[in-house]
Amino acid sequence: MARTESNEFELGRKAPEFRLLNTIDDIWVDLESLKGKNGTVVVFICNHCPFVIHINEKLVQLANDYQSKGIRFIAISSNDIEKYPQDAPHLMKKLALELNFTFPYLFDETQMVAKAYNAACTPDFYLFDADLKAVYHGQFDDSRPGNNIPVSGNDLQKAMEHLLHKKPILENQKPSIGCGIKWK
Structure with missing residues (x-):
């Protein structure tokens, strides 16, 4: 499994707007309607990536914990489904229902959203404040498949x-590492 590191995304930068299909309920949604009162996590994931599969359970738990605190989670898959059919929208919906996603799982068919966010890998985490300005772009935690470090979500948390708590932005933000997005 190839390891790809996340690209730079300038802190303070406004989240790029989007309008995508939520595969869970087949409704088109945009960032403005989904953003959280206190913040928004945008995470690029996919169904088949071992790095994503490794954290899925804790990701759902963390989303459940923080959405009640006004931080909304939004998952996006941008993979080329012709080459990677396991990431197709109907299978995204199936996975989201199996894992009890309490957040939208959006399909970026044109890959324009991934490009706008300069996303590189799955998972790739972005945290925006209430005004949709970037305050974090980095890893979930230090755990990776096979490294025997427990999945915690500590970095994102x-x-x-x-x-x-209106503390200063974290200075030490480690890039995410995962599978490269499957570009067309």
């Missing part, structure tokens, strides 16, 4: 706690 710490960034969300800083946001909620």
Whole structure:
């Protein structure tokens, strides 16, 4: 499994707007209607990536914990489904229902949203404040498939706690590492 590191995304930069299909309920949604009262996590994931599969359970748990605190989670898959049919929208919906996603799982068919966010890998995490300005772009935690470090979500959780308690933006933001987005 190839390891790809996330690209740069300038802190303070406004989240790029989008309008995408939520595969869970087949409704088109946009960032403005989905954003959280206190913050928004945008994460690029997909169905088949071992790095995503490794964190899925904890991701759902963290989303459940923080959505009640006003931080909304939004998952997006941008993979080329012709070459990777396991990431097709109907299978995204199936996975979201199996894992009890309490957040939208959006399909970026044109890959324009991934390009706008300069996304590189799955998973790739972005945290925005209430005004949709970037305060974190980095890893979920230090756990990776096979490295025997427990999945915790500590890095993202710490960034969300800083946001909620109006503490300074984290200085040490480690890039995410995962499978490269499957470009067309």
